[in-house]
Amino acid sequence: MLTMFRWIVVRDLTLAWRRRADVLSTLFFFVIVVSLFPLGIGPESQLLRSIAPGVVWVAALLASMLSLSRVFENDYHDGTLEQMLLTPQPLLLVVLGKVLAQWLVSEVPLAVVAPLLGVQFDLEPRTLWILFLSLLIGTPVLSLIGSIGAALTLGLRGGGVLIAVLILPLYVPVLIFGAGAVDASIMSGNIQANMLLLAAFFLLALVFAPWATSAALRISLE
Amino acid sequence: MLEVTNLDCVRGDRRLFSDINLSLEPGTFLQLQGANGSGKTSLLRILCGLLAPARGDVRWQGANIRSLGEEYFTAVTYIGHRNGVKEELTCLENHRINNGLAGVELTKEEALEHLEKMGLPGRENLPARLLSEGQRRRLALSRLLSSSTRLWLLDEVLTSLDRAAVTLITSVIEAHLKSGGLAVVATHQELNLAAGSFERLQLTS
Numbered sequence: 001m002l003t004m005f006r007w008i009v010v011r012d013l014t015l016a017w018r019r020r021a022d023v024l025s026t027l028f029f030f031v032i033v034v035s036l037f038p039l040g041i042g043p044e045s046q047l048l049r050s051i052a053p054g055v056v057w058v059a060a061l062l063a064s065m066l067s068l069s070r071v072f073e074n075d076y077h078d079g080t081l082e083q084m085l086l087t088p089q090p091l092l093l094v095v096l097g098k099v100l101a102q103w104l105v106s107e108v109p110l111a112v113v114a115p116l117l118g119v120q121f122d123l124e125p126r127t128l129w130i131l132f133l134s135l136l137i138g139t140p141v142l143s144l145i146g147s148i149g150a151a152l153t154l155g156l157r158g159g160g161v162l163i164a165v166l167i168l169p170l171y172v173p174v175l176i177f178g179a180g181a182v183d184a185s186i187m188s189g190n191i192q193a194n195m196l197l198l199a200a201f202f203l204l205a206l207v208f209a210p211w212a213t214s215a216a217l218r219i220s221l222e
Numbered sequence: 223m224l225e226v227t228n229l230d231c232v233r234g235d236r237r238l239f240s241d242i243n244l245s246l247e248p249g250t251f252l253q254l255q256g257a258n259g260s261g262k263t264s265l266l267r268i269l270c271g272l273l274a275p276a277r278g279d280v281r282w283q284g285a286n287i288r289s290l291g292e293e294y295f296t297a298v299t300y301i302g303h304r305n306g307v308k309e310e311l312t313c314l315e316n317h318r319i320n321n322g323l324a325g326v327e328l329t330k331e332e333a334l335e336h337l338e339k340m341g342l343p344g345r346e347n348l349p350a351r352l353l354s355e356g357q358r359r360r361l362a363l364s365r366l367l368s369s370s371t372r373l374w375l376l377d378e379v380l381t382s383l384d385r386a387a388v389t390l391i392t393s394v395i396e397a398h399l400k401s402g403g404l405a406v407v408a409t410h411q412e413l414n415l416a417a418g419s420f421e422r423l424q425l426t427s
Contacts, residue, residue: 003322003327004322004323004325007319007322007323008323011308011311011319014310014311014315015308015310015311018310018311019310077304078304078305078306078307078308078309079302079303079304079305079306079307080306080307080308082272082300082302082304082306083300083306083320083323083324084323085272086270086271086272086295086298086300086324087292087295087323087324087325088292088293088295088296088324088325089292089325090292221272222272222273222274
């Protein structure tokens with residue numbers, strides 16, 4: 001059972017490596033969107049500091065939208081997805097493998113560069129660290145929930161826009177608590193509540209999202 | 223082994239076929255024939271469980287395939303008209319990963335041997351996007367060499383294959399039938415099989 005999971009992850013990581021441009025374009029999108037704000041607003045460090053959590057988190061949501069619309073798309077067109085549906089292992093494993101690969105390739109880099117971008121907003125080292133942590137816990141939720149939208153919009157024209165309309169509203173709780181954690185750290189308040197809620201969302205999504213995605217994939221491939 | 227009762231298929235608002243009844247025993251080769259759009263692919267997709275029929279049952283060893291779930295997939299190999307070949311991966315990677323997903327672990331040596339047998343020697347490290355259409359088909363079909371499943375569902379299996387490849391695939395299917403397997407194949411070309419019992423199903427809309 002685990003060998004199957006490993007095949008999926010290794011396969012998707014190899015494919016991502018062969019298509020580096022796709023991965024890098026998402027990362028650059030994130031970097032540019034975040035960097036536009038300090039340039040547009042000017043050097044008012046107080047204002048920048050207070051908008052930083054929201055800006056970074058919103059940019060992360062948009063960047064993950066970009067990469068999520070591609071999770072199943074290529075496999076759908078070349079017929080490998082229907083083969084994955086016919087594997088003698090539970091489809092949940094396939095979905096989890098693909099989501100894990102997507103997260104490693106497209107979301108972890110966002111969390112890693114976020115502290116660097118945070119410097120532009122005059123954030124303190126401790127806050128940068130919290131920003132990194134909140135993204136690290138929050139982005140798996142984005143991948144998991146986003147995979148449902150990607151599976152539902154598979155093969156539809158204009159799927160990219162549709163997936164944003166479907167999924168962005170579901171991202172709201174993650175956005176609120178993710179940005180909330182960073183906000184609390186700026187105010188030197190207690191971040192624990194926000195972080196625990198993010199972790200709870202993660203566990204909840206881990207249980208329900210792969211199941212919903214599997215069902216959506218079966219419907220999309222009919 | 224494989225029984226189909228009163229099968230109806232509706233795609234959109236068009237009825238493709240209705241009341242199809244089949245009962246296939248081990249060693250049977252069933253050729254699906256019919257004009258373009260008569261529902262050959264849909265029937266194969268229903269048989270492998272990707273598509274739900276509008277009415278009717280598909281039973282494998284007496285059990286409905288819908289209730290068998292993943293257990294049924296250990297008995298089935300489906301190769302659709304989309305090859306399931308990743309353009310960015312090399313032939314060797316494609317072959318090993320396709321097998322891995324079907325639950326068959328291949329060593330590198332075994333995989334190389336299969337590719338050589340399928341007429342792709344020296345191309346194992348070539349990205350699949352550089353292959354011709356026929357070579358891609360060969361690569362997709364090389365999965366049959368390592369397949370231990372009982373039921374093969376093959377869609378337009380001989381398209382874009384040259385004569386040598388057709389002979390090779392015919393012999394692979396013959397060996398499969400001899401060992402008690404079943405094959406349901408949609409094709410316009412005739413296969414001259416020396417083994418197994420041959421049946422034909424003409425789909426008319």
